[in-house]
Amino acid sequence: MAVDAGSIPELDQKKYDADEQVKIICLGDSAVGKSNRPQQLSTYALTLYKHTATVGNKTIAVDFWDTAGQERFQNMHPSYYHKAHACIMVFDVQRKLTYKNLANWYKELREYRPEIPCCVVANKIDVLVMTVLFFNCFKQGLPFYFVSAADGTNVVKMFRDMIKRAVEYKQNPSDFMDEVMQELEVHYINRVRSSDELYIFTGY
Ligand SMILES: Nc1nc2c(ncn2[C@@H]2O[C@H](COP(=O)(O)OP(=O)(O)OP(=O)(O)O)[C@@H](O)[C@H]2O)c(=O)[nH]1
Numbered sequence: 001m002a003v004d005a006g007s008i009p010e011l012d013q014k015k016y017d018a019d020e021q022v023k024i025i026c027l028g029d030s031a032v033g034k035s036n037r038p039q040q041l042s043t044y045a046l047t048l049y050k051h052t053a054t055v056g057n058k059t060i061a062v063d064f065w066d067t068a069g070q071e072r073f074q075n076m077h078p079s080y081y082h083k084a085h086a087c088i089m090v091f092d093v094q095r096k097l098t099y100k101n102l103a104n105w106y107k108e109l110r111e112y113r114p115e116i117p118c119c120v121v122a123n124k125i126d127v128l129v130m131t132v133l134f135f136n137c138f139k140q141g142l143p144f145y146f147v148s149a150a151d152g153t154n155v156v157k158m159f160r161d162m163i164k165r166a167v168e169y170k171q172n173p174s175d176f177m178d179e180v181m182q183e184l185e186v187h188y189i190n191r192v193r194s195s196d197e198l199y200i201f202t203g204y
């Protein structure tokens with residue numbers, strides 16, 4: 001069931017202007033383990049996971065935005081990237097294609113958010129550790145984490161690092177890009193409101 005994004009307070013992105021709110025997005029192909037859910041519950045369009053973290057002496061409300069990596073959603077709606085403060089790109093160490101496709105995800109990310117911190121996550125290392133030896137270092141020189149969402153290896157560290165980097169980015173944003181993004185916001189909102197392809201809000 002399509003819903004009007006404007007009528008859902010959770011999707012009101014103005015809240016991310018507040019100091020204590022950060023938005024972190026996840027990107028990557030389907031079934032790489034972004035949501036760590038059973039396959040039959042593949043994320044449909046958009047899920048928000050809410051988390052509270054302490055960074056320095058501040059309590060930060062973190063919204064993790066998660067979406068389906070299936071082809072039908074491969075060109076993400078611009079509002080997914082809008083106001084994001086950090087990005088986690090995930091691939092599956094068992095499937096090299098999911099690593100190769102990160103280049104496409106990264107390109108799209110940088111079209112919308114040229115400056116935000118980003119990391120690469122090699123997931124499922126519990127299954128096939130040797131495979132990771134075949135992966136070259138990601139060309140962009142991004143921080144790289146080997147994790148297992150299944151057994152928890154490195155997950156907390158990766159999230160902590162990315163929350164910290166999101167907050168640091170927020171304190172020192174690239175002003176020029178944020179101004180441009182603010183200009184575009186009106187355009188996004190109009191598009192969201194006039195689009196038939198609105199996000200399906202699946203909960204958080
Ligand atoms: N062995 C192992 N399996 C995992 C791990 N993380 C996720 N999975 C499994 O991988 C499958 C896909 O996980 P999801 O979390 O649905 O993947 P996703 O990236 O969110 O997929 P979409 O929502 O379709 O984009 C599920 O069967 C998970 O149980 C992991 O670290 N190790």
Ligand SMILES: [Mg+2]
Pocket residue numbers: 034035036037042043066067068069
């Ligand atoms: Mg998912």
